[in-house]
Amino acid sequence: DSGVTQTPKHLITATGQRVTLRCSPRSGDLSVYWYQQSLDQGLQFLIQYYNGEERAKGNILERFSAQQFPDLHSELNLSSLELGDSALYFCASSVAPGDLYGYTFGSGTRLTVV
């Protein structure tokens, strides 16, 4: 157990629907990062939060949004889902941005859009 908790582990939904993925960071970590990993693709950075504030944005679609709450958990909202959104979504956390000890990843949410 890495200490980063992601729920749900699996999600199957239809095109056009909206889903919310949840992440609780490791105790003491203030930064949360969201990554998307499609089949045979690398980890694509989506967005980063630090202590409740958005810090950096990657290739995140306008249909996707995220936030980090006062208790430091984060949610990634995916709307108007398309087949191509099927992927593993990972959350990672670190003490602070640019943590030189790297990130701790959760076990991911596998999203299947049918």
Add this chain to the structure above:
Amino acid sequence: GQNIDQPTEMTATEGAIVQINCTYQTSGFNGLFWYQQHAGEAPTFLSYNVLDGLEEKGRFSSFLSRSKGYSYLLLKELQMKDSASYLCAVMPGANNLFFGTGTRLTVIP
């Protein structure tokens, strides 16, 4: 922008040594990381280099040459459980890690 190149796949024999290369171009540099990822699982941190040279940690070592934009991960005494993807990642600034597509290593008996 950032670009990372790694071989897509490698195969090596149990007990042998394998070297996985990574070349990168980045607009800034705050360190290079290696992660291991078993299929369908979370990536796990292996090593971090920010200065030129070799960092050794048990059976795994990582090397960095900043002037050449080059790193390698060396795995010794390969075990079957080392079959996984190995992800090279750079930290261009202070905010996030940029990952390559990874090298899928298969260890055969």
